Amino acid sequence: MSGHDAMVTTLSNLPLRSRAKILAVGGSPAFRRRLMELGLVPGTPIEVSRIAPLGDPIQLVVRGCRLSIRRKEAAELTVFSEDPRATGGLGCGGCAA
Amino acid sequence: MTEGGAKAACHGDGPARKGGRSGRPTVAVVGNPNTGKTTLFNRLTGQRARVGNYPGVTVDRRSGRARLRRHGHGPPLEVEVFDVPGCYSLSARSAEEEIAIDAILGWKGNPRPDLVLVVVDATQLVRNLYLVVQILELGVPVVLALNMIDEAGEAAPDPRALGTLLGVTCVATNARLGAGVEELESVVAAALARPVVTRPRVEYAAELLADAGRVADALPEQWLAGVADDARRTALALWALTSVHDDDELVGIPASLRERVAEVRKGARRRDLDAEIIGARYGFLDAHLPELFAPHRTTIVTERIDRVLLHPVTGFATFLAVMFVVFQSLFAWADPAIGMIEKLFGAAGAWLTAVLPPGVITDLVVQGIVGGVGNVLVFLPQILLLFFLLGLLEDSGYLARVAYLMDRVMKSLGLHGRAFVPMLSGFACAIPAIMATRTMERRRDRLLTMMVIPLMTCSARLPVYTLIIGALFPPSRKLGVVPVQGLLMVAMYAFSTVVALVAAGVLGRTVLRGPNVPLILELPPYRLPLLSSVVQMMWQRSKLFLSEAGTMILTCTVLLWALLSFPKLPDAPVVTDVPARAAWEQASLEQSFGGRIGKTLEPVIAPLGFDWKIGVGIVGAFAAREVFVSTMGVIYGVGHEADEGDLALRDRLRADVRPDGSPVYSPLVGFSLMVFFALACQCMSTLAIVRRETDGWRWPGFLFAYMTTLAWVVSFTVYQGGRLIGLG
Incomplete structure (x- = not known):
């Protein structure tokens, strides 16, 4: 996947200090509903701003608010990233264009 | 549930x-x-x-x-x-x-x-x-x-x-x-x-509104009482659609509404109803708000502080320092105040004994009521301190960081990240620690933490350990270069911590099994705590403790006093005749209800290596674990003022023999007894506070049953196992 600068991946694959846009929120119904209610609706910009010293959870900045979720759940969020360092793309955003 | x-x-x-x-x-x-x-x-x-x-x-x-x-x-x-x-x-x-x-x-x-x-x-x-x-x-x-x-x-x-x-x-x-x-x-x-009602102009899709209409038809009449307009019906239907699920724990949702929500969800399974509802509301806000203001940027100050406080090295160093202060304040700084309260009530009791005519009423007033009020107030210094510190941590935004830093560790034990401070406080005293579980939102997290806090080595266990270790393990004994006395004390702390963590793991997978709730934690901006708010919260908590848990602790103290004082022996010698008084106290405790309970219990506790006297000590320790020491003082004729350092009491414990001539207190019995005190829920105040925090007898009942069973089984294993390998 490397070589393309834009791709669809999961939030857990985003490198530190990387910005992306939320495409879809997955996970258990209660979890995804709560996240969306906190403003993580599709189309919202999101940033991975910090990783906890023990490796989990990760800290996000969304709409100017700091939120923390675990990696396992971060893998359920699909995002669109233009960061070349992002890994494990689910598809290629750049190809379609 | x-x-x-x-x-x-x-x-x-x-x-x-x-x-x-x-x-x-x-x-x-x-x-x-x-x-x-x-x-x-x-x-x-x-x-x-x-x-x-x-x-x-x-x-x-x-x-x-x-x-x-x-x-x-x-x-x-x-x-x-x-x-x-x-x-x-x-x-x-x-x-x-x-x-x-x-x-x-x-x-x-x-x-x-x-x-x-x-x-x-x-x-x-x-x-x-x-x-x-x-x-x-x-x-x-x-x-x-x-x-x-x-x-x-x-x-x-x-x-x-x-x-x-x-x-x-x-x-x-x-x-x-x-x-x-x-x-x-x-x-x-x-x-x-002049009340005004307005509705925001959120644009829901027609399809969604049709779904909401079907749910609205199943809304119970009482929900619509008074204001039965269409907008309220739609709003309640949307609430039901985003709230009611097969596995929710909501109270008071009629079955017919549940069925209708499930039906509508099933019909719309190709769509994402939650995203439609929530997305429409955010769509409204995102469309209109940018006109009003520039979006606020995350505060730079908070980011700078977090760079230190959430850093792998400086972050954990600060964390340890903060936790040390919390622990030290409960363990040591509260001590002078606790000592003062104890002295004050001791003096009040002595004064009342002197001025009131001797008799049952005086005993009730002095030992039951004054003692009971003392038993309640003695918790106040730690409660005030803990809630003051918790208030500062919460309001400054640091408590959320504690959960963030510790989540990885606590999650593996099935505990909430916020359970850390209450568990740590449990090393000082379970009462404030259990009250501190209110910082967790979910009932299951709270219950699980409450059920394991009483296993932590609280300060009331220390006099018991000190007495046993001091009496049965000579200070000269060493394991290598390490003195056995100190080693045993450290071992008891380690033992209680391990048991508490294992118990959390087991209870969280059995009795308190619940849905695995993913973490969503807001890390609020750092703010200077407002002292007046913190102090007010601290007072409110303490007042609640006094009025609700306090009355129960007082009642229990009076009951326990009666149990250990009746039936009465006649002819109490004057207080000044110390040896005669001690002998009388000993005889009267032996034939009291409490003494009889100890004797009745003997067959149950004999397999743990305990005789009836230890049984009476265990009954007396229900008032507070350290009371074990003074109860033993009375039983061994040293008097009720004996403390854990009392040499006469230690000598008598060592000298006590069974009918067959073997010593009652072998090191193995001492070990078994310490294990019993580490694990048993020998504390009426703990049960009283759990009752208050869970609003019923079910959880304190469970706590008492599981801890006592655990204590019996482990002490049994220690004592009988020790005898098998020839230690007894």
């Missing part, structure tokens, strides 16, 4: 009460967590707040009377204000989350508020307004307090423009300094006089 008598209460049962009990208008204060909601509530009510529980759940309900100033429109208006726990949304999964909608609509025994005052954080406007939209959809009169306006700086929205967009009155406030509060009061008073 929740239990307790109040569960039977149903949504909207009976006509919703209008206004407060007093007939004064009622105002509910609602808002996201960390918006300064409670500070504003304190501003409005002054020092007159009362704390109770919301019906059916053990969640604080603070209420108080406010006198709203009216800018020359007459005398102040007296209203009843209550503080609704902070929430991000009205949709709910558990009885605790349901409080918000119950309180706003006056369901389940809550008074119906005449006005909802929503406090929003001006620096987090969009997310805060999501909740406002939901509340407005319900069609209740709303006033907005645009709080923390100072922090928003240049990005601060114009309250008038915001008010116009939403159709409500909006006042900019700074609750910390009190700015804008007077204007807010007059606006609230005016809104109460």
